[in-house]
Amino acid sequence: MANIFILEPDNLLAGNLRSFFANANHTAYVHSDPQSALTTADEYKPDIVITNLQLAGRSGIEFLYEFRSYSDWQNIPVILLGHLRNEEMTQYTEVFSELNISSYIYKPSIKLNSLLLSVEQMLQPAS
Secondary structure: OOEEEEEOOOHHHHHHHHHHHHHOOOEEEEEOOHHHHHHHHHHHOOOEEEEEOEOOOOEHHHHHHHHHOOHHHOOOOEEEEEOOOHHHHHHHHHHHHHOOOOEEEEHHHOOHHHHHHHHHHHHOOOO
């Protein structure tokens, strides 16, 4: 069982993700506000973060710069969701590397089972 932090401004999708991960025996903490996610992270220690590229008040990239500034959170896997097609994301390759973003998923084609598989693979200990 993992603590999954989800930053998602779409309340319907956020609720669906929370329920889906709960059914897969994970605990999902859903936030639409990046600041509340940072505050909650201190208390609940995320094992993985799933964040939207566009958040209320700042971008997911800005959130990740602040999140990664804490030494405890530098190696936590991150999945970034967004509306930019994969070919449009090539311009962000350097930023992805700098922020240690594990995966990018094109939000309009998200498949929950594939997302769960990605999460569980990222949580596997390296062999």
